[in-house]
Amino acid sequence: MNTSELMEVALKAGEILLCSGAEIYRVEDTISRICKNYGVDCESFVLPTGIFISTGGGKCESVSLIKRIRERSVDLHRIERINEFSRGLQKKTMSYEEAMKTLEDIQNTRQYNFITRLVAAGITAFVFTMLFKGNVKEASAALLISTLIYLINEKISGIGLFRIFELFVSGVIIGALSLLTVRIIPDLSIYKIIIGSVMILVPGVTITNGMRDALHGDINSSMLRLGEAVFVAAAVGGGVGFMLSIGLLWV
Amino acid sequence: MREMLLAFIGSLCAGILFNVKSKNLIWTGLSGALGWVSYILMNRATGGVIVATFIGAVAVGLFSESAARIVKSPATVFSIPGIFPLVPGIGAYTTVQYIFENRLSDAARTAVETIASAAAIAFGIMIVYAVFRILTRPGEKSKKRY
Numbered sequence: 001m002n003t004s005e006l007m008e009v010a011l012k013a014g015e016i017l018l019c020s021g022a023e024i025y026r027v028e029d030t031i032s033r034i035c036k037n038y039g040v041d042c043e044s045f046v047l048p049t050g051i052f053i054s055t056g057g058g059k060c061e062s063v064s065l066i067k068r069i070r071e072r073s074v075d076l077h078r079i080e081r082i083n084e085f086s087r088g089l090q091k092k093t094m095s096y097e098e099a100m101k102t103l104e105d106i107q108n109t110r111q112y113n114f115i116t117r118l119v120a121a122g123i124t125a126f127v128f129t130m131l132f133k134g135n136v137k138e139a140s141a142a143l144l145i146s147t148l149i150y151l152i153n154e155k156i157s158g159i160g161l162f163r164i165f166e167l168f169v170s171g172v173i174i175g176a177l178s179l180l181t182v183r184i185i186p187d188l189s190i191y192k193i194i195i196g197s198v199m200i201l202v203p204g205v206t207i208t209n210g211m212r213d214a215l216h217g218d219i220n221s222s223m224l225r226l227g228e229a230v231f232v233a234a235a236v237g238g239g240v241g242f243m244l245s246i247g248l249l250w251v
Numbered sequence: 252m253r254e255m256l257l258a259f260i261g262s263l264c265a266g267i268l269f270n271v272k273s274k275n276l277i278w279t280g281l282s283g284a285l286g287w288v289s290y291i292l293m294n295r296a297t298g299g300v301i302v303a304t305f306i307g308a309v310a311v312g313l314f315s316e317s318a319a320r321i322v323k324s325p326a327t328v329f330s331i332p333g334i335f336p337l338v339p340g341i342g343a344y345t346t347v348q349y350i351f352e353n354r355l356s357d358a359a360r361t362a363v364e365t366i367a368s369a370a371a372i373a374f375g376i377m378i379v380y381a382v383f384r385i386l387t388r389p390g391e392k393s394k395k396r397y
Binding site: 080111121199200207209210232234 | 374
């Protein structure tokens with residue numbers, strides 16, 4: 001494998017990690033570890049929105065690559081497999097084709113089918129409404145709303161609109177459906193239904209990851225993630241709040 | 252006990268949404284249940300949210316690092332779904348909702364609480380990570396292989 005091919009492999013591994021919601025230090029660590037396994041010294045600079053890697057100087061040829069990252073979600077299985085991949089390289093180096101094939105394979109893993117995820121989203125809402133001291137009726141309402149939201153989100157993201165707008169629309173739908181529910185069954189608390197329903201959308205993990213990046217010294221990324229979390233919360237909360245401020249007049 | 256079960260199911264479902272492989276799902280559920288129980292006990296004992304969250308995160312961190320060594324997966328696989336019941340997503344949402352309702356001082360209070368609990372979780376996980384790194388420092392031999 002020559003240097004530019006190696007850099008491509010390292011970049012691809014980094015890209016998969018970053019898209020799967022890994023911490024910045026893990027991405028940088030993996031990239032430099034892969035390169036070191038082939039005896040190449042490389043410098044990487046990773047932000048949540050992009051990866052820059054570069055090598056050169058001395059006797060080796062100089063290569064720089066940039067990759068823009070647009071979508072980030074959390075996929076722990078991919079992180080685990082990339083981890084295995086980079087450890088495997090430490091024991092036994094692979095050829096370019098082999099490595100790229102493994103990475104493609106990792107990128108295409110989709111472990112749970114849509115129905116399972118849908119049910120999981122619903123149950124998450126149910127459980128968290130109960131944890132926040134809601135009763136079974138409220139939790140069931142949250143379960144239905146959350147399942148529907150997950151379904152809608154999956155459909156909208158297929159169209160390819162910007163994500164903040166999707167979240168806003170989801171918020172509006174949650175607000176509308178919760179209003180409808182309390183109108184049909186008046187003795188339920190609308191706030192408890194909403195809390196359970198928004199659980200799968202709110203940026204709790206993003207805020208915490210932002211803080212973790214800060215503790216690792218990646219201040220840039222931490223600020224970006226916290227900023228992202230603020231926008232996500234504003235979009236979801238804005239959607240719900242917008243609907244409630246109109247709807248509560250009507251109810 | 253009931254809450255423990257709920258937190259268990261909650262983390263397990265979060266594990267499914269975060270695509271943890273099925274063999275590890277049971278561990279993520281346990282991780283979440285343990286974190287939540289520590290949080291609740293500490294919360295009842297002291298009445299404080301932030302310290303309780305920190306203790307919950309430390310519990311999740313300890314569990315994840317140990318589980319990571321037992322089943323040979325990165326600790327993140329267990330800690331991210333494990334902290335899912337603790338993370339202040341609802342706090343972030345409530346802040347925006349208060350702003351909409353024009354209750355600005357309530358909004359400021361929840362905003363600070365949100366940031367503080369996120370920091371508490373991150374700090375709790377990191378402390379455990381650091382301690383485990385110091386205890387199980389890789390020997391000279393494996394260092395040279397890089």
